[in-house]
Amino acid sequence: MRNLVILGGGYGGIKVALGLLDKDLPEDVSLTIVDRNPYQSLKTEFYTIAAGTVADRDVRNDFPKDARVTYVYAEVEAVDTEKQQIVFADRSDPVSYDYLVVALGCEDNYHNIEGAKAYTESVQTFANARKAGLEVGNLRAYGKVTIVGAGLSGIEVASEIRESRSDLNIRLLDRGASVLRAFDPRIQGYVADWFNKNDVEVLHHANVEYVEKDGVCNNGVCYVNDVTIWTAGVRPNRIVRELPYQKDPHEKIIVNEFFQVPENPAVYVVGDCASSIHSPSAQLAGIQGEQVAGILYSVLHNKVPKAPKEIRLRGTLGSLGKNDGFGNMMKQPLTGIVPRLVKSGVLWLNKRH
């Protein structure tokens, strides 16, 4: 048998699996999907878990039931590229591979800031987002929440908590001169107004020096605080960073046009772990996953794969609570209820799939 192993059943990994299962897998190929969770996590919605505004069940999907797939629900500890084996932290049997798809996503980047990892909540894993939701939910009246980082996830976390708890004192620390640096100035202005109207304090030019159990120290001022949520940057998963393959300056693995690692073309990388000209996103991971499914289908049938088409992204959408939002669609900046409804539609489609 030839063993194809997909590491990570998130946005990228699941698309590889679904693309292959839609077609005939050769009889001598066994497909294994490895994930720490026994379901697909819809990470783009983790801000709702951190704010405690939706149920767990609403932001995850069951994995496809198919007799051709073996699931391993375990914590990957390392990939032994010499032995071609996956080693686990909580399972003694390693899993061997002949073909490997690495789709393990990303984790927080704490930029070596003292106390950041120990004393902040995270939205990068389901378990961590649940813990953040518990901490926020258990806050006494008028408790203080600081969100560090005013990119897409920081904005979504801050606005969702505000809409859910009008009593809390919420502060957003933004490294730049305006929130959402990567977006159109009209969107930046709209979001800044939203925070102003909804009584979220935004501090620009933030430079967090250290974090303590009860506070955040920024630009020489220490703010007493009950819950601090870290949304100030990501980096590829540790397991990916430790792979002996060439990385780009963002620590992502460099791949060829077939998403193969040049040092070992039987290893494919997609999503937040793969070097790309595009910014990381669920949409990018999904398209890459579909393309890798097509490439692997040819490879597994001993055919030469066609070069994948150039990736065209449809835009990015963000929420400001449940009834307001923003985004770039077809290169047009949009604000208000329309982008919010489209975002809900995208979630609906993801869940339906």
Ligand SMILES: Cc1cc2nc3c(=O)[nH]c(=O)nc-3n(C[C@H](O)[C@H](O)[C@H](O)COP(=O)(O)OP(=O)(O)OC[C@H]3O[C@@H](n4cnc5c(N)ncnc54)[C@H](O)[C@@H]3O)c2cc1C
């Ligand atoms: C709050 C928030 C909001 C976001 N909003 C948007 C948005 O609106 N639009 C957008 O396009 N993108 C958004 N993103 C980014 C998007 O979620 C990611 O770019 C996308 O999930 C990347 O897909 P992926 O397949 O690379 O990884 P993921 O979808 O993260 O999948 C990785 C999988 O690997 C598993 N895994 C990881 N490590 C291990 C391990 N050691 N052992 C076993 N299993 C493991 C995880 O459980 C997970 O299932 C948002 C992110 C966050 C945090």
